[in-house]
Amino acid sequence: MSDSTPPTSPRLWAVVGATGTGKSDLALDLAEALRAQGNPAEIVNADAMQLYRGMDIGTAKLPVRERRGIPHHLFDVREVTDEAAVAWYQPLARRAVADIHGRGGDAILVGGSGLYVSSVIFDFRFPPRDAAARARLEAELDEHGAGALFERLRAADPATAERIDPKNGRRIVRALEVLEQGSATHGAALPEKPELWHGATRIVGLQAPRDVLVERLDRRVERMWADGMLAEVAGLREAGIERGTTAARAIGYAQALRQLSGELTEAEAIAETQALTRRYARRQVSWFKRYPELEWVDSGATDAASLIN
Secondary structure (H helix, E strand, C coil), rough: CCCCCCCCCCEEEEEEEEECCCCHHHHHHHHEEEEEECCCEEECCHHHHHHHHCCCCCCCCHHHCCCCCEEEEECEEEEECCCHHHHHHHHHHHHHHHHHHHHHCCCECCCCHHHHHHHHHCCCCCCCCCCCHHHHHHHHHHHHHHHHHHHHHHCHHHHHHHHCCCCCHHHHHHHHHHCCCCCCCCCCCCCCCCEECCCCCCEEEECEEEEEEEEEEEEEHHHHHHHCCHHHHHHHHHHCHCCCCCCCHHHHHHHHHHHHCCCCCHHHHHHHHHHHHHHHHHHHHHHCCCCCCEEEEEECCHHEEECCC
16 A cells, blocks of 8 residues: 555554653654545544543643644543543543544544553453442442452452552452452453454554663653642642542642642652652553554654554
């Protein structure tokens, strides 16, 4: 196929990788390269925290003025008091993709939230919820902490436990809730043999040498505070972020809240955010490595136009 010949049907692209690898920039470059060929490509968010209004600095959300006129979807669609659950996100994201395809363009899914990406590009089906079981498990979480529930999950489903952060009480509760219903857990693992939801799918993963990425992430956290992270979080606290079940736990935001309450100094908040960000990046890489047919490319050294074929 020549560069000037558009594909016979719109594609779904997924631009994935660890935080700090330049996914937003590559997605923009890819969209521009497609548009230069007459393909009205648009971008769909797959970063759980960029769903929230007002969470900008700490999520490295691309300002509207820097989006090069390319339509972006599912950014700033939740209040910080709302829960952002992947089962809520999946149908909205797939609808956005279908709408873009209906307009004749490729859809570019971009983000590092592995479960959110997976829910769109793979045939991910979610087991039902059990409100009573969830309430009971959340009460146990409050009383005994995430560690005790994590040990229970590890005993019942070691494979899922390996892919869950032992401190992520919300994810642990959901996995135990699903297990109690006699279903296989979905919340921290890909299906054994994941099947693509949309046949014409390209998955591009950005990678960077470990030492380069660590340095980049540490500097980015420092810039977050220099750019006004504390003021942003102070405003979000007035908007009720501490009442939310998801937003208040986001890396950086939780630390800034503790700094505002006097529990951490600024240096401590920054150092803790850096450590958690590095750990999160490692988990992201582990998640995306399991994607079949993922095409790894070098961060910052990839010509988006060369990906189109």
